[in-house]
Amino acid sequence: MEAKAANAGIAAKDSAEDVQDQAMEEHDKDEVFTSKTMQDSLTAIGRQYAAQPDVPRRVHILGTGSIGKLVAHSLRGLPNPPPVTLLLHRKMLLRAWEAGKQEITMLDDGVEVKRSGFDVELMPLTRREHGVDLKDGQSSVYDFDTEAKPHEIAKQLAAQQSQQSTEQSQRPTDALSEDEPEPSDAAAAEPIHNLIVTLKAPTTLSALRRLRPRLLPTSTICLLQNGMGVIDTLNTHLFPDPTQRPNYMQGIITHGVNVPPAKARIDPFYAVHAGHGTIALGLLPRDDLTPGTPRGAARGEPENPDIWAPSSRYLLRTLTRAPVLCAVGFTPLELLQQQLEKLAVNSVLNPLTVLLDARNGSILYNFALTRTMRLLLAETSLILRSLPELRNLPNINARFSAARLETLVVSVANLTSDNISSMLADVRAGRQTEVEFINGYIVRRGEEMGIKAVVNYAIMQVVLGKGMIGQRERREDVTFEKGMDPNAADL
Numbered sequence: 001m002e003a004k005a006a007n008a009g010i011a012a013k014d015s016a017e018d019v020q021d022q023a024m025e026e027h028d029k030d031e032v033f034t035s036k037t038m039q040d041s042l043t044a045i046g047r048q049y050a051a052q053p054d055v056p057r058r059v060h061i062l063g064t065g066s067i068g069k070l071v072a073h074s075l076r077g078l079p080n081p082p083p084v085t086l087l088l089h090r091k092m093l094l095r096a097w098e099a100g101k102q103e104i105t106m107l108d109d110g111v112e113v114k115r116s117g118f119d120v121e122l123m124p125l126t127r128r129e130h131g132v133d134l135k136d137g138q139s140s141v142y143d144f145d146t147e148a149k150p151h152e153i154a155k156q157l158a159a160q161q162s163q164q165s166t167e168q169s170q171r172p173t174d175a176l177s178e179d180e181p182e183p184s185d186a187a188a189a190e191p192i193h194n195l196i197v198t199l200k201a202p203t204t205l206s207a208l209r210r211l212r213p214r215l216l217p218t219s220t221i222c223l224l225q226n227g228m229g230v231i232d233t234l235n236t237h238l239f240p241d242p243t244q245r246p247n248y249m250q251g252i253i254t255h256g257v258n259v260p261p262a263k264a265r266i267d268p269f270y271a272v273h274a275g276h277g278t279i280a281l282g283l284l285p286r287d288d289l290t291p292g293t294p295r296g297a298a299r300g301e302p303e304n305p306d307i308w309a310p311s312s313r314y315l316l317r318t319l320t321r322a323p324v325l326c327a328v329g330f331t332p333l334e335l336l337q338q339q340l341e342k343l344a345v346n347s348v349l350n351p352l353t354v355l356l357d358a359r360n361g362s363i364l365y366n367f368a369l370t371r372t373m374r375l376l377l378a379e380t381s382l383i384l385r386s387l388p389e390l391r392n393l394p395n396i397n398a399r400f401s402a403a404r405l406e407t408l409v410v411s412v413a414n415l416t417s418d419n420i421s422s423m424l425a426d427v428r429a430g431r432q433t434e435v436e437f438i439n440g441y442i443v444r445r446g447e448e449m450g451i452k453a454v455v456n457y458a459i460m461q462v463v464l465g466k467g468m469i470g471q472r473e474r475r476e477d478v479t480f481e482k483g484m485d486p487n488a489a490d491l
């Protein structure tokens with residue numbers, strides 16, 4: 001009976017979607033017509049929203065955790081959907097995909113909606129040891145049975161790798177020997193123009209290192225994750241030359257999506273859209289624009305849309321087109337302020353819930369914890385109000401006052417009182433936390449301005465210490481069934 005009702009629900013939803021699809025297709029045709037016939041006469045804002053037939057439409061999604069699934073599922077639900085490639089980081093996931101129905105299922109308001117038509121690519125993770133990438137199955141630099149030290153072995157491996165890559169690039173492709181593994185999938189070598197990253201901040205650098213050769217200065221990377229400072233890390237380690245950097249977009253997600261553990265074991269491509277929220281999106285202005293290009297953000301003025309790369313406009317437009325995502329674009333300066341507010345909330349709720357090993361609501365109505373929160377927020381407020389990028393903005397002192405930040409923390413703790421914070425979930429699962437991109441970011445920004453963020457620093461160290469205790473316990477005391485390593489948990 002229940003299944004019947006659910007099926008009826010799906011059918012009703014499908015026919016409603018069909019009608020909507022037709023309407024949107026007409027709308028799309030109109031937009032292409034507009035872009036072909038009137039492009040020259042459009043205003044800058046008009047060009048921003050017009051369809052762009054020349055931009056490659058494929059969207060790659062890195063991270064198939066709950067948010068990755070929500071975004072992928074929503075994009076394939078669009079009328080005239082873009083091609084979507086899921087970048088899978090584990091063989092087990094690829095096998096599950098191939099053995100399954102090759103669809104993502106989202107349970108929303110009691111109705112299961114299945115969507116297919118995705119492409120997948122396996123992105124085997126490499127380990128980095130002493131500065132060299134070790135491929136899947138390659139021995140650790142610590143395992144060699146010689147007198148040589150791990151860093152010396154790493155040096156030899158690096159030399160070998162660079163020689164191999166030089167030889168390979170000098171040989172014509174048809175001269176590859178039989179036994180040499182050819183790239184398994186030609187698509188895996190193609191450029192990535194539009195990339196959405198839903199990985200956690202600490203794993204982003206190592207994952208993007210694998211994709212570095214496929215990312216062009218014309219590509220756009222949209223980061224949908226907690227924490228701040230990832231872009232600085234990417235620029236330092238992967239894109240030191242500003243002219244070779246991709247374009248960046250950032251987003252703040254308030255959707256609540258989860259994967260019931262019982263379901264995760266049966267179908268890793270299943271998720272529940274439990275709380276409908278929004279995505280605030282903002283593009284980052286490039287640092288390498290020709291001198292003289294008007295850059296509104298730098299002066300705290302409205303943005304000049306002409307400076308955004310076509311892939312950035314395409315990705316922004318595509319994400320904002322998906323009704324369920326409720327994505328809205330903001331100016332870089334407004335998005336930055338929203339990110340900092342979220343950072344302040346996370347910098348209190350996440351580490352405190354880890355230390356207390358308790359749900360978000362546990363910090364409420366407890367004066368000892370209120371004192372701790374106030375100490376943290378006094379320090380964070382001072383640092384945020386001193387940031388050079390916010391200088392000259394009116395209202396900064398009020399928006400980032402310790403009292404207002406406390407109101408934000410309390411209200412989020414109330415709204416999510418039964419939730420387990422993402423940081424506590426990470427610690428419990430033995431995963432690396434985002435603390436260095438939350439409290440660590442506040443500490444780093446403080447240091448730049450000569451402000452010692454001792455409370456944030458101390459709390460970050462305790463969270464790191466707690467994570468280490470958990471990881472050690474897991475390694476030493478508990479034996480896991482093969483294939484059930486909790487550290488391999490999905491991102």
Ligand SMILES: CC(C)(CO)C(=O)C(=O)O
Nearest residue numbers: 349416419420421422423
């Ligand atoms: C706001 C909060 C704490 C909600 O759980 C969160 O964003 C998180 O868990 O990372």
